[in-house]
Amino acid sequence: MFAQAATAQTLNIPFGAGRHRAEPRRTPASFSPDQPHQVVFYDANEEIYAQGEQASALYQVEFGAVRLYRLLADGRRQISAFHIAGEVFGFEADGQHHFFAEAVGHAGIRVFRQPASETNWRQTLDAALAALVRAQEHLLVIGRQNAAERVAAFLLDMMERQNSDREVQLAMSRTDIGDYLGLTIETVSRTFSKFKSRGLVRLANTRTVEVIDVGALRAMCD
Amino acid sequence: MFAQAATAQTLNIPFGAGRHRAEPRRTPASFSPDQPHQVVFYDANEEIYAQGEQASALYQVEFGAVRLYRLLADGRRQISAFHIAGEVFGFEADGQHHFFAEAVGHAGIRVFRQPASETNWRQTLDAALAALVRAQEHLLVIGRQNAAERVAAFLLDMMERQNSDREVQLAMSRTDIGDYLGLTIETVSRTFSKFKSRGLVRLANTRTVEVIDVGALRAMCD
DNA sequence: CGCCTCATTGATTCTACTCAATTCGGGTGG
DNA sequence: CCACCCGAATTGAGTAGAATCAATGAGGCG
Incomplete structure (x- = not known):
């Protein structure tokens, strides 16, 4: 459907640099890293990960926006969420991704390998719960409005x-x-x-x- | 809308007793308690917690079924999830519930006070992620089918x-x-x-x- | 037995989809 | 700088699918 862009460029930059706007509500002010991390730049419509892919990281939007979506066999698409600067996404279950993630426009994404751990489980859980509340609220919008x-x-x-x-x-x-x-x-x-x-x-x-x-x-x- | 039933009866019984059926997929086989817990019995349509209520516990369905839902001002209702035996629900964000939870029919619910902790965060996170995947998959059903x-x-x-x-x-x-x-x-x-x-x-x-x-x-x- | 709620079925309306035709806006090349 | 091009967005006409309004049927309980 979308033209595949060139391979994403990666670059190590200080945490927080390039942030475009203030943090949104219901998202931790910053996602504490307890391991090395880097920012990856994606072109418009470039894939960040695919449905069924083995999950290996969490992601935080540095700038730009990301869409998470799922497809039906005939091409119908449902975007389950957009994520903008400051927000964390990329949660998996069963060790694999259940959705596609793509950059909407040019975007910078900070990648955290080794997702949940003894030291960052609280932030991970908070971010997951915020995503859960969002998704369930969105159900009301789509189902009844x-x-x-x-x-x-x-x-x-x-x-x-x-x-x-x-x-x-x-x-x-x-x-x-x-x-x-x-x-x-x-x-x-x-x-x-x-x-x-x-x-x-x-x-x-x-x-x-x-x-x-x-x-x-x-x-x-x- | 629904008649309010009498106050729920509580009873301390051994964990796992009264389970009606095998554990569903994508849910931990058992939710490890690290504190005392009890089973509460609810009548049909009885409220378990309300939207806006301060959250204080996690819940696991022992038998019966639970609906989580949200209302619009004019009464339109969207049920975001049903939960049956073995499943965990009652996640909150911002320290409060964002949805209503009611027993569908007569139901037994195991209550865990003090939700996420150092020792049970993995189970809590897994259950939350399972709920997130479910909710996002349901978005596709409602939005595009x-x-x-x-x-x-x-x-x-x-x-x-x-x-x-x-x-x-x-x-x-x-x-x-x-x-x-x-x-x-x-x-x-x-x-x-x-x-x-x-x-x-x-x-x-x-x-x-x-x-x-x-x-x-x-x-x-x- | 009769009542009351829930479920089914029918008739009609209406919202959003589909198909189709312009229009708009950003980018490119002359 | 302007004309052209192409994809995206807007607008229009007709249709399909689910909602609404309404009536009937089926269980469950006192």
């Missing part, structure tokens, strides 16, 4: 994770948003247009959303 | 968790199944009827499903 409510919830979530109270920078395409929200690209686009015509948002460009009426969006999703 | 595929996936999941290769005992009502699969009760019922008329399943009664053609169900959900 309509298109407008889903898009509103998505924008509010992005605002919060970017510590913004107006403008949201979308790292991902409409297709990605659709596959995250369980909608088609057309429905996502129509919903954005509807929000625009109602004066709830303004679109500087397709990737930049200025939220005018936060209250109205909040009211939509309880 | 149609009604028939959702019901087929549900039946196969239940078969596997009950270690059955024919008959599935459903602990929950059609309403519960609908709220789990993001469908209405009518759509769930129609889908069961369609499966029945196609010879894929037989319904001894509304809660007992005999799966005739496992392969056909498998083929539906890839």
Whole structure:
């Protein structure tokens, strides 16, 4: 589906360098490493790991964004989560990954080998529980909310994770948003247009959303 | 919505007693306690804990089934997971529960106070990761599969968790199944009827499903 | 036996999907 | 600098699938 980019470049840089924005809620302020680690740079749409691959590390987004997803045989895709700067992902069970992970755009990912240990289990568990709560909350959005409510919830979530109270920078395409929200690209686009015509948002460009009426969006999703 | 049952009765009984069936896959064979624990009995639809409640324990189903769910302001409900005998639930983040937990029918729940510790973090993490994988897989079902595929996936999941290769005992009502699969009760019922008329399943009664053609169900959900 | 809840079935509506046609925006090359 | 190109996004028309509204049927319990 996506062109495979060149091999990721790796580079050892000080922990925390290149961080783009403040830490999001519900994620540990920093993921304590108890072993050597490095930052790997990925091009847009480049694979970080594949479903079924043997798991060997945890990952923390340094800059950019990552999508985790799963596919059906006929190509239908469900993105289970986006991860942005500061967030930890790459949890496995049974010793293998159950999902694909790809860079959304150019991204830097810090890699931690030897995931959970005696000294970092608390951080690992916290990050896993945060991911669990997120996933279960997302189930409510996808299972019981309509298109407008889903898009509103998505924008509010992005605002919060970017510590913004107006403008949201979308790292991902409409297709990605659709596959995250369980909608088609057309429905996502129509919903954005509807929000625009109602004066709830303004679109500087397709990737930049200025939220005018936060209250109205909040009211939509309880 | 549901009648509140009488206060749960508690009783100290030996660990493992009263277990109804074999352990499901992806769950530790037993959740090692490093402190005193007890089994609490709940009536059907009785609340185990509420959203927003301060979290203080982990729980393991001894017998019966539990539903975890979340509500929208207008009453729409999404069940994020069912848990049956042997499974651990009750994870929290930020020190509080983000969901409601209720007994589906009469159920016995083993309560572990003081959740994660130096000695049991591995089991806790494994159980949390199993729940995370389950939740993310369920996102694919709800986000990208149609009604028939959702019901087929549900039946196969239940078969596997009950270690059955024919008959599935459903602990929950059609309403519960609908709220789990993001469908209405009518759509769930129609889908069961369609499966029945196609010879894929037989319904001894509304809660007992005999799966005739496992392969056909498998083929539906890839 | 009758009541009450849950489940099934039917008729109709409506939301989001599908298919299709432009439009937009960013990048490239003349 | 501008014209062109290509993928992404938007918009439109028609359709399909699940929701809604409504009526009937089946168990379980007092």
